Every structure is written in structure tokens, then in C-alpha cells.
Amino acid sequence: VIFEQVAVILVGQCQLKPDQPVFVGVSGGPDSQCLLDILFRLKYPLIIGYFNHRLRPEADGEALAVKHLAENRGLSFVSGEADVAAYARRDTLSLEEAARILRYKFLFNQAHKHHAQAVAVAHTADDQVETILMHFLRGSGLPGLRGMSYRSYISTWSESIPLVRPLLDVWKSEILIYCQENGLQPLQDLTNFDTSYYRNRLRQELIPYLESYNPAVRKAIWRTGKILSGDCQLIEGIVPQAWLVCVRKVGPGFMLFDYGSLIDQPDAMLRRIIRRAVMKLRPGLQEVDFDTVERAVAFLKSSKRTMQIDLLAGVTMQREYARLWIITSERELPSDDWPQIPTKKPILLTVPGEVELSAGWRLSAEYIDDVQSAFQQSIANEDPYLAWAAYDNLQLPLVVRARQPGERFQPLGMEETSVKLTDFMINIKMPSRLRLQWPLICGKRLDNAEESIVWVTGYRIGHSYRVTSHSQHVVLFRLVKP
Amino acid sequence: VIFEQVAVILVGQCQLKPDQPVFVGVSGGPDSQCLLDILFRLKYPLIIGYFNHRLRPEADGEALAVKHLAENRGLSFVSGEADVAAYARRDTLSLEEAARILRYKFLFNQAHKHHAQAVAVAHTADDQVETILMHFLRGSGLPGLRGMSYRSYISTWSESIPLVRPLLDVWKSEILIYCQENGLQPLQDLTNFDTSYYRNRLRQELIPYLESYNPAVRKAIWRTGKILSGDCQLIEGIVPQAWLVCVRKVGPGFMLFDYGSLIDQPDAMLRRIIRRAVMKLRPGLQEVDFDTVERAVAFLKSSKRTMQIDLLAGVTMQREYARLWIITSERELPSDDWPQIPTKKPILLTVPGEVELSAGWRLSAEYIDDVQSAFQQSIANEDPYLAWAAYDNLQLPLVVRARQPGERFQPLGMEETSVKLTDFMINIKMPSRLRLQWPLICGKRLDNAEESIVWVTGYRIGHSYRVTSHSQHVVLFRLVKP
Numbered sequence: 004v005i006f007e008q009v010a011v012i013l014v015g016q017c018q019l020k021p022d023q024p025v026f027v028g029v030s031g032g033p034d035s036q037c038l039l040d041i042l043f044r045l046k047y048p049l050i051i052g053y054f055n056h057r058l059r060p061e062a063d064g065e066a067l068a069v070k071h072l073a074e075n076r077g078l079s080f081v082s083g084e085a086d087v088a089a090y091a092r093r094d095t096l097s098l099e100e101a102a103r104i105l106r107y108k109f110l111f112n113q114a115h116k117h118h119a120q121a122v123a124v125a126h127t128a129d130d131q132v133e134t135i136l137m138h139f140l141r142g143s144g145l146p147g148l149r150g151m152s153y154r155s156y157i158s159t160w161s162e163s164i165p166l167v168r169p170l171l172d173v174w175k176s177e178i179l180i181y182c183q184e185n186g187l188q189p190l191q192d193l194t195n196f197d198t199s200y201y202r203n204r205l206r207q208e209l210i211p212y213l214e215s216y217n218p219a220v221r222k223a224i225w226r227t228g229k230i231l232s233g234d235c236q237l238i239e240g241i242v243p244q245a246w247l248v249c250v251r252k253v254g255p256g257f258m259l260f261d262y263g264s265l266i267d268q269p270d271a272m273l274r275r276i277i278r279r280a281v282m283k284l285r286p287g288l289q290e291v292d293f294d295t296v297e298r299a300v301a302f303l304k305s306s307k308r309t310m311q312i313d314l315l316a317g318v319t320m321q322r323e324y325a326r327l328w329i330i331t332s333e334r335e336l337p338s339d340d341w342p343q344i345p346t347k348k349p350i351l352l353t354v355p356g357e358v359e360l361s362a363g364w365r366l367s368a369e370y371i372d373d374v375q376s377a378f379q380q381s382i383a384n385e386d387p388y389l390a391w392a393a394y395d396n397l398q399l400p401l402v403v404r405a406r407q408p409g410e411r412f413q414p415l416g417m418e419e420t421s422v423k424l425t426d427f428m429i430n431i432k433m434p435s436r437l438r439l440q441w442p443l444i445c446g447k448r449l450d451n452a453e454e455s456i457v458w459v460t461g462y463r464i465g466h467s468y469r470v471t472s473h474s475q476h477v478v479l480f481r482l483v484k485p
Numbered sequence: 486v487i488f489e490q491v492a493v494i495l496v497g498q499c500q501l502k503p504d505q506p507v508f509v510g511v512s513g514g515p516d517s518q519c520l521l522d523i524l525f526r527l528k529y530p531l532i533i534g535y536f537n538h539r540l541r542p543e544a545d546g547e548a549l550a551v552k553h554l555a556e557n558r559g560l561s562f563v564s565g566e567a568d569v570a571a572y573a574r575r576d577t578l579s580l581e582e583a584a585r586i587l588r589y590k591f592l593f594n595q596a597h598k599h600h601a602q603a604v605a606v607a608h609t610a611d612d613q614v615e616t617i618l619m620h621f622l623r624g625s626g627l628p629g630l631r632g633m634s635y636r637s638y639i640s641t642w643s644e645s646i647p648l649v650r651p652l653l654d655v656w657k658s659e660i661l662i663y664c665q666e667n668g669l670q671p672l673q674d675l676t677n678f679d680t681s682y683y684r685n686r687l688r689q690e691l692i693p694y695l696e697s698y699n700p701a702v703r704k705a706i707w708r709t710g711k712i713l714s715g716d717c718q719l720i721e722g723i724v725p726q727a728w729l730v731c732v733r734k735v736g737p738g739f740m741l742f743d744y745g746s747l748i749d750q751p752d753a754m755l756r757r758i759i760r761r762a763v764m765k766l767r768p769g770l771q772e773v774d775f776d777t778v779e780r781a782v783a784f785l786k787s788s789k790r791t792m793q794i795d796l797l798a799g800v801t802m803q804r805e806y807a808r809l810w811i812i813t814s815e816r817e818l819p820s821d822d823w824p825q826i827p828t829k830k831p832i833l834l835t836v837p838g839e840v841e842l843s844a845g846w847r848l849s850a851e852y853i854d855d856v857q858s859a860f861q862q863s864i865a866n867e868d869p870y871l872a873w874a875a876y877d878n879l880q881l882p883l884v885v886r887a888r889q890p891g892e893r894f895q896p897l898g899m900e901e902t903s904v905k906l907t908d909f910m911i912n913i914k915m916p917s918r919l920r921l922q923w924p925l926i927c928g929k930r931l932d933n934a935e936e937s938i939v940w941v942t943g944y945r946i947g948h949s950y951r952v953t954s955h956s957q958h959v960v961l962f963r964l965v966k967p
Binding site for chain 1: 622687751
């Protein structure tokens, strides 16, 4: 029965091709012997791998037994070993975790070397139930509660070779029957390194205890995983669309999102976008934990318009008004998107003329002959990169420079008074890190030789320099993107 | 602390309006007293309801105590009672289930009578954890694992008045502190009727035991509910779109889907569409259980083109080739979509002339003068409701009738032989229930006076009656939809 069932899963869910080698991790226990036997009978080209964790003296004998298993079937055999205990001590990992890391490292290294299409391991339905239960007790979302997958790419080990688990629908009890009926002689079911004290207790105490609440609790949990796996896929299917709506720019070490689009997403989607962004910035990361994600969501929903929080693994989230950055701590927020003054000294801007700013931005000035039409255009203008100014009262040439301490500005529309330039910059929501080097076009007035701001580039013309129907001389400024 | 927290939830998640009455179910225990106190302090107009289950002698005293609670605050008080034990015996329900049904019946009846905007009950975060855990042990999908909702419409009780649960984020321990700090004197925490033996054991044994695996397991499970609730909403948001893609027709007691569109949906979506269809056909149903849904999915994916299965509550699923019906057993599959012969006797069809079929369908015949153009049109024709026939060899008038036992047909394109009409009908995938009364246009040949089929309406002309470039006399048949 399970032979046919697994045969279908190998083709369907695991997507194994019949003619490319499969690297099978075999410990010699019933699960892996059953998997090996089914794959062999189905004529998949196989390479058998045994990994010696050097934790028990019997391991050498086991390696030999697995080698015989392979040889009896005429299959290639590879073994590897490592001092798991030493590794665990060095990196302060649990034995289980250290064993897992070294074993998968071995399996995937060998799989690469042998050009295998996949690494196959023998996790069973019982293992699946334990995994889901563990996630449930830990408080996991869908990705944990759906359990292990038939086929998955684990970027820590390989981007190109998937891990397949064809026995996830098969119960241990069925495997034991299969072994018996097919004359397999599995090694004693040893204390598996996968089986920490915690997992052992879960298996031997908790699950039997839960069966006193529902005798079919294993089946129930397994089924839950199955349903949630489908739900998870369904949601993952709509994430890319929402991601596209929200993301504005992706660069090395940073992602820029549109704050408004993010905040329109339901929480469940927001969580996935955040998780995905962090995983993309830190591909080595195993997971982005729930608390981090919730902190990020709360940060997004708080009313503060500029601030930042650390997420994890040196990834921070920063908001600048409508811009939401997720960015690694090695990087500064990119400012290529904005014009900045490259030097401390003022730069002359002749008319006509052009000035180079940072990152390929340019600023140009030209005379306009048709003053009446310039007046009309300046009134109708909606392009922040264009500005018309009257220079009737201005000395030429102008200068382009950064702001000065305590500088004031009389923005267009403010007839009588001026404001502090710093306040103006806050009001227009200019990101604070850009303010110090924001390019300002300034000029001296003919009448009092005092220098004042003609254009806060990209934002506002000075009130005194606005074009009116009486203006005689008009200059057109252009801020040109790279 | 919890006062502000609950105040926010009342407005946000529960969507209570400040000026419309809320019907509060109060048992007198700490949870409901806390809820009552918070609602009262927030000045919501309240009506207090107490339900006496007549299961314990103390209940009369409790009713009185709750009445005083209401009167002390100047609130309306209503009490109700029923013999829960008798009801349980009569309908062979558990005491818990019987109590629950009668209590909610009382609450919603009274809420309607008092024009309340909602019924409020005092389920806590602890109750939520128990509910989720119960669903987990039972093997539930997202709708169960997300737990109870802050606000929900339960069609069994009311379509217009929601049930709200403002305390779902508040732990029992916080409630006890609240009661103390606010001088409330809750009645002894009695053996709640909500608390069956099963739930009690879960609360007093299982959860403490799980805390030995994860001391924060309550928090973890509660959080799981929170996350899955968001995921569930996310999916529910995309169901209507998929539903629209798949559904073709909805009528009393039936829904017709396009089989191909259904089968294109991921399993997780298919499950929801099936569940939704059954719930719409049987609005009283509490839920559509997992096994039923899986049977339906398996049925859809099986390769049989025509068959049916019973789902539950007298709802069946039937496939007719590209049509997938979900239909109540009281109903026959609608055949209004197809033409049928209304009588057993043949009906004369004169040329020109028209015949009435069932359900408003009609069949007409007319002479065509321009034979050449008819020939061209008949070759190019893609409309199954139109057919041109040459009547050079035909006696008029024609007849419209149903098929006869053993009848044969020589379909257009089959030059030499004929086939059994029944086989032809199977080949063209005509639903079997429609075959017996399918309208056929028949006529007698001039040469041998034998009656044969000129047009299997909607499908195929008889080969001998095809229009060729040599045809002299041509008739155009039209099948006209209602």
C-alpha cells in the first residue's frame, strides 16, 4: 500500500525525475531503509550517504551496515563524519542542533559533488506531527504549523538542490510493516540525534497523553498540517502582488517601500512583507521571529513620522514620512534619490549655466524671453523640478550652496514674514539627513546686497522672486535627475 | 490597564456604537462582572441578562445578585430560565451543549426585543486559549485555530445582531485584579455550564502540563490565534473573487459551477468554495466538517465525468462533464438551461413555422432563398443554435420528437455508416438526464419514406441533409433560448 502511495508522492509532490540521481541520507533505521528500498524498487538512480556523528561507538558498525545495504544493490556509497560534540561545544549549540547542521552540510555537499537532483530524507508522518506540535507549543504562525514540506529549498544548504521528504504521509507503524514484509533488516531504532530530550519527551509522553483527549490526535494534527500547508501556499500566492504594490526600490542592503501602500495592507500581509524583506536582506537567516515582526508592525502603525527601530541581525526599519526603509546597519540610507550639495563652498550658477550636484544630479538656469507665458506657466506648474524666478531685483550670477546656521526663508505665499529654514524643511517633510546638504539657489538683492534664498530646489521659490504679471526678467531653473 | 485596552477593543474590533443599547450576558462571576463594569463606566446603554439553567439550587440566589448589580447601576435587568437537563435528555445533547443553546437563545431573543446593537459576553484570553487548543486536538483548519472573534454574526441566533467578545485579550488573572481594584464582588467562580468535564480537564490538567514544555504556552497559543485570525481574513478576502470565477448560476436549492475553473483552483481555495456553497444551500448548518470537504475535493479530482456524491445534510455534488452542481436533495437538477420535448407525441414543424419546447425554448424553421450564401454560411457556422439543412430529398412538414428505442443517426461527416443515437449523445457529452427528451428534428425521405434525424438540435445535422454546392432547397433551423 505505502509503496504506491510514496511512488505517487515522489513524482507529484517531490517532483523527482526518473533519470537523475537522488542523494539519500540513510542512517540504517527503519525509516531510511524503507525510503531507500522504495526508491530502489522504483529504479531512481541513487547515491547513499551515511553520516557518522561520532557520538556513539556503534556508529562505525552502522556505517558498515549501510555500506553493505548500498553494495548489495550495486549503489554508490559515501560516508562522512565529524566530531559533533566538539562542534557543539565550540559554537555553544545543543548536540541536536550541531548534529543537524553537520549532517545536512555533509548531505548537500555530497549531493552537489554527485550532481544529484535532490537530497532525500526519511521524515515520517509521526515526525511531522511532532514538528507541528512543537511549533504549536512554541506559538508559531502558518509557516510553522504546516510542518515540513515534501519538497523545499533551504537556502542555508543549497539554492539549487531541494530537500525532499517522500515519507511525510507514512506512519512509523506502516514503515515497520513494510520493512517486515519486504525482508528489510533495519538497525535498532537508536537514540536519534534528531531526538533531543525535548522531542523525546514530546514523543513518548505528550502525544500519548494527548491521545487521552482525542485517540486520533496524531491524525488530527497531521491533517491540520495538511490543510494549513494549502492555506499557506494560497497566501504565498498573493504576497508577490502586494509586495509589488508596496516596494519602490531595491538595492544592495536596502529596500524602500511606500509607507502609505504598506499601511493599507492587512496585518497578515504586512507581516509577510516585513519577513520577506528581512530574509532578502539577510539570506542566511533561518527565520524572522514573531516578536520582531510584531514590533515592526507596531512601529509602522505608530503615528511617528520619522524614526527607526532595529529589527534583527543588523537590519533596521526607518521611516521618513512617506518613505519606509528596511536596511542593513552596514549601509547608510541611500541619498541618490535626492540632490545634495557636493562641497562646502558655494558654487557659482551663471545664467545661462549649469551646476553639477551629487550622484549625477544637475541644476541649470536659463533666461526666458516670453515673460507673460512664463508667468502663466509658473502659476500652472506642478513639476517640483521646475521653477521660474523673477530676477528684476537680483544680482547675477547666483550661487548654489547648503544652508547656513540660523538662516531664514520667505517661502512663496508668505507675504510679510519669513520662517526659519529648518522649520520650513521640517514642514515640507524633507528627510532630516538630507537637510544639511540640500541645494539652495541664493542671490544678492540689487537694493540691499543681502543674500537670500531664491529657490529651495525641488520645493519652493522665495516669495520676493515669484514671477508676477509685472516681472520684466525671468529665469527658469531646472533640477535634473540622473 | 485593562480598562483602556478593552475600551479600544469595544470601539475598534467590536464596533460598538456609544449610543445604542448593548445586551450583556452576566452570570455574576468575575469575567462578566468585569465586562459589565467596564461597559458601564464607558457609559454604553446596557441591558443586563441572566439565564438560569436550573441545574443548581444556588442559581436563584445568583439571579437575584445579578439583578442587584443591575439595579445598583440603574440598568434594566432581564432574566430567563429553562430546564436544561430536560432539554438535553430530549434532544440527546450534552448538558454543556444544551445549556449553551438555551442560553444563547435567551440572550438573542432578548437582544432583539430590546433592539440591542449587540450581545456581549465575557470570554477571556484563557477561554480563547482553551478553545484553540480544543480545535487543535480535534484537527481543525484555520477557522477553528484562529479561535473566537471579537465580533461575529452567528446565523443560528441572529442575522442582524452580532455577538461581541471584548475580553478576548484579557487574562483571567488580570480580571481578578480588576475586580479587586474596583471593589467588585464577583460570585464564586462556579462550575460553569460552559465547562464540561472535557474542558475542565483541559484547563486544569492539560494546560498546566503543557506549561512544563513551554512556560509561556498560553501566551504562545493565544498569539497563534491572533496571527491565524489575520491569515484567515486575508484568505477570506480573496475567496469572493475565486468564487465569481467558478460559479455559473445560483438558484433555489442549487449552484452550478464550471468544472474547469474549479479544478484550476488550489486545494485550499476549492475547500472554501465547497464549504461556502454548502453553507449557502443550508444556512442553518453550523459547519461543514473536514472529511466532507475532503471527499468533495477528491470527487472533483477523480477522472469520472459524470457521477454524484452525497456531501452532508442532504446536499449532493453532481458532475455532468463541464458542469458541476452542488444541489439539495429536494431538487432535481434544473433543466431550464436546455431544450426538452414537452410531450411524448411528435409535434409538426411546418416550414416556415415554429414549435414551443419546454421552459420557454422554441424551435423555428424558415426557407432560405439564397442557397449559395446558405452553403457558405453553413460551412462557417459556429453557432450551435443555428443549422442549415437541404430538404431536396425531404417530405414536408417535418416533426420534432424525442428519441426512439434503438434509433440510429448518421451525423454530418460520417459518410458511409450510422451510429446508435445513444452513443452519439454520449460522445457529445450530453447530460444523460436530458437525452430522453432531447428535441430532434426528423423527416421522411422522398425516396424511401423512412423517417430519419435531420438535426439533433444544438449539436449536429444529419449527413444526408447537409447543404452542398448542389443543394436546391434549403431550410434554416433556429433553436431559440428563453
